Amino acid sequence: MEGTLDALLHGFSIALKPGNLWYAFLGCLVGTLVGMLPGIGPLSGISILLPVTFGLNATQAVIMLAGIYYGSQYGGSTTSILMRIPGEAASVMTCIDGHAMARKGRAGAALCIAAVGSFIAGTFGIIVLTIVAPPLATLALRFGPPEYTALLLVGLIFLAYMSSTSLVRTLLMACVGLMLGMVGIDNLTGHFRFSFDLPALGDGIGIVPVAVGLFGLGEILSTPSARLQGEVIRPRLRELWPTRAEWREAALPIARGSVLGFIIGIIPGSAHIISSFLSYALEKKVSKHPEQFGKGAAAGVAGPESANNAASTGAFVPMLALGLPTGPITAVLIGALMIHGVSAGPQLIDEHASVFWGFVASMYVGNLMLLALNLPLVGLFANVLRIPYSYLYPLIIMFCVVGVYEVNHSIVDVWIMLVMGVVGYGLRKFGFDPAPLVLGLVIAPLFEQSLRQSLIMSNGNYMIFLSRPIAAGLLALCAVLLLLAAISAISARRDWRGRLAEATEERP
Amino acid sequence: MLIGLAVLALGSDLPMGRLSMPGAGFVPTLVAVFTILLGGLVVIGGRASPPFSSLDWSDSRHAGTIVLTTAIGVTLYTVVGFVITMGLLLLALLVVAERRNIVRATVFSLVIVILVFGLFDKLLKAPLPSGPLGF
Numbered sequence: 001m002e003g004t005l006d007a008l009l010h011g012f013s014i015a016l017k018p019g020n021l022w023y024a025f026l027g028c029l030v031g032t033l034v035g036m037l038p039g040i041g042p043l044s045g046i047s048i049l050l051p052v053t054f055g056l057n058a059t060q061a062v063i064m065l066a067g068i069y070y071g072s073q074y075g076g077s078t079t080s081i082l083m084r085i086p087g088e089a090a091s092v093m094t095c096i097d098g099h100a101m102a103r104k105g106r107a108g109a110a111l112c113i114a115a116v117g118s119f120i121a122g123t124f125g126i127i128v129l130t131i132v133a134p135p136l137a138t139l140a141l142r143f144g145p146p147e148y149t150a151l152l153l154v155g156l157i158f159l160a161y162m163s164s165t166s167l168v169r170t171l172l173m174a175c176v177g178l179m180l181g182m183v184g185i186d187n188l189t190g191h192f193r194f195s196f197d198l199p200a201l202g203d204g205i206g207i208v209p210v211a212v213g214l215f216g217l218g219e220i221l222s223t224p225s226a227r228l229q230g231e232v233i234r235p236r237l238r239e240l241w242p243t244r245a246e247w248r249e250a251a252l253p254i255a256r257g258s259v260l261g262f263i264i265g266i267i268p269g270s271a272h273i274i275s276s277f278l279s280y281a282l283e284k285k286v287s288k289h290p291e292q293f294g295k296g297a298a299a300g301v302a303g304p305e306s307a308n309n310a311a312s313t314g315a316f317v318p319m320l321a322l323g324l325p326t327g328p329i330t331a332v333l334i335g336a337l338m339i340h341g342v343s344a345g346p347q348l349i350d351e352h353a354s355v356f357w358g359f360v361a362s363m364y365v366g367n368l369m370l371l372a373l374n375l376p377l378v379g380l381f382a383n384v385l386r387i388p389y390s391y392l393y394p395l396i397i398m399f400c401v402v403g404v405y406e407v408n409h410s411i412v413d414v415w416i417m418l419v420m421g422v423v424g425y426g427l428r429k430f431g432f433d434p435a436p437l438v439l440g441l442v443i444a445p446l447f448e449q450s451l452r453q454s455l456i457m458s459n460g461n462y463m464i465f466l467s468r469p470i471a472a473g474l475l476a477l478c479a480v481l482l483l484l485a486a487i488s489a490i491s492a493r494r495d496w497r498g499r500l501a502e503a504t505e506e507r508p
Numbered sequence: 509m510l511i512g513l514a515v516l517a518l519g520s521d522l523p524m525g526r527l528s529m530p531g532a533g534f535v536p537t538l539v540a541v542f543t544i545l546l547g548g549l550v551v552i553g554g555r556a557s558p559p560f561s562s563l564d565w566s567d568s569r570h571a572g573t574i575v576l577t578t579a580i581g582v583t584l585y586t587v588v589g590f591v592i593t594m595g596l597l598l599l600a601l602l603v604v605a606e607r608r609n610i611v612r613a614t615v616f617s618l619v620i621v622i623l624v625f626g627l628f629d630k631l632l633k634a635p636l637p638s639g640p641l642g643f
Contacts, residue, residue, distance in 0.1 A: 172546040178539045179515055191532035221571040394601040398594050406634055414582050448535040460527030
């Protein structure tokens with residue numbers, strides 16, 4: 001523990017350097033804007049700004065990109081409360097009671113509860129991350145290829161199980177992602193695969209064009225501008241402070257949302273969306289006045305907003321300690337670290353201690369910055385919501401093209417992005433979630449390498465996965481999840497995942 | 509299912525290797541087979557889904573305009589450079605797709621393109637493609 005504190009202090013000495021503070025601030029500011037603006041989410045924000053980080057060192061890059069991620073969780077609530085449009089998917093549940101509070105003249109109080117809840121949950125998440133990540137990474141150092149193969153399989157099955165669409169569809173998308181990840185040179189034998197003699201495909205299909213296409217352009221194509229015209233309720237600064245009764249109502253939901261969100265954040269899947277949904281359901285269940293939900297209950301804002309922030313921090317635990325992306329955003333962040341020559345995973349803490357601890361410390365600072373940005377300056381940010389979407393999305397398209405091109409100076413990447421945009425539009429129409437595709441693409445090289453190395457190690461004997469305790473335990477977990485999903489499908493039971501699908505489908 | 513079959517066909521010339529030494533075609537074949545199986549399950553489960561005709565395609569015209577305009581922009585991007593391509597792309601999207609006032613749209617496009625060019629080219633030192641006129 002003492003070692004952790006020393007390392008954290010070293011991290012603060014890095015995070016508090018003026019240059020790093022500036023990039024943390026920039027990330028938080030862009031994240032807040034990205035979270036607020038409908039039609040652009042944290043994933044497209046991070047992907048578009050990825051090339052901008054090429055001139056920075058790895059610490060500055062990850063500080064800025066992660067700031068966009070957790071900053072977007074703060075910003076999303078502003079649009080939900082003031083316009084009843086979720087700026088970001090995780091803010092869907094905040095629309096219900098947040099906007100109802102705003103209609104009652106309590107917009108300021110709702111924003112304050114959301115910001116303070118987010119701050120507490122975010123800080124709680126970082127404290128647990130600080131404590132949990134180093135021992136988890138030490139444990140993961142014992143992982144060999146069979147354990148990694150099993151771990152990646154668990155990640156995929158968990159993602160499919162937690163998905164609001166069907167398990168089969170999610171796994172199908174992940175398989176398509178895995179196949180896309182196998183384009184290019186085979187790392188073990190040097191064979192060119194599925195590259196159609198295009199030199200640009202020799203290095204494989206990059207995560208940036210796919211992610212920006214599916215989530216940036218795809219989201220724009222699925223969001224006709226006419227649907228996003230709405231009235232913006234302007235909050236007054238003097239009404240920002242909630243009443244004592246509102247604080248009392250929000251306190252326990254913030255605490256519960258923080259714990260629930262962090263736990264769900266560690267599990268692969270769209271954790272920040274799922275956590276806010278489950279937190280809302282939990283708060284409604286335990287409330288003494290469930291009839292108030294939907295009519296402006298402070299608990300309906302406090303719980304989901306805390307949960308989605310804690311989840312976004314929780315997602316960093318498997319990413320940093322195991323090198324396992326739990327969703328497309330952490331997948332892009334892993335990609336960003338790789339571009340800077342840093343591999344996320346168990347070796348990160350030992351080999352790049354400054355990057356790890358500087359990043360962790362910057363999140364403490366970033367959360368404070370976000371509280372300052374999202375409370376006194378909320379009136380200023382509300383003005384951004386007045387920019388018509390019809391002027392905004394051409395700008396986003398321009399940044400998508402420029403951002404993707406700048407990664408490799410490759411026009412083929414831009415074409416891939418455009419194709420993926422159309423694919424993303426089609427997938428949304430037919431009820432497929434594009435997130436597992438990105439996850440499959442990112443884990444494909446590691447999955448293939450660990451599976452083949454495991455078979456080489458065992459001389460072609462599949463029993464290697466069952467004879468090693470950690471791998472066998474992880475595969476048993478896969479089997480349990482598949483069994484639970486099968487029981488749920490056979491009995492046609494409508495559980496929380498069905499209700500989550502309904503809630504997210506209501507997004508404009 | 510079609511994607512899986514295509515991968516199987518395209519990867520038929522890749523060496524499969526042995527179980528004790530899997531080749532470059534081993535994992536793609538494995539994943540393609542799973543894709544075909546899962547695709548089959550989606551097709552079987554498709555009966556429970558709403559019919560194709562019930563999907564809302566009212567936004568497809570708008571989406572098509574954006575895709576077409578962007579495709580033209582991508583084609584021109586490395587040929588005529590950032591400033592001209594992006595200026596025209598913004599203008600086309602605002603005027604054609606969004607039916608905005610042409611004068612306002614022109615001013616908006618010009619200002620934005622010059623600002624972004626300055627940001628990337630001068631501030632971030634990330635060179636953008638330049639056309640025959642040097643920008």
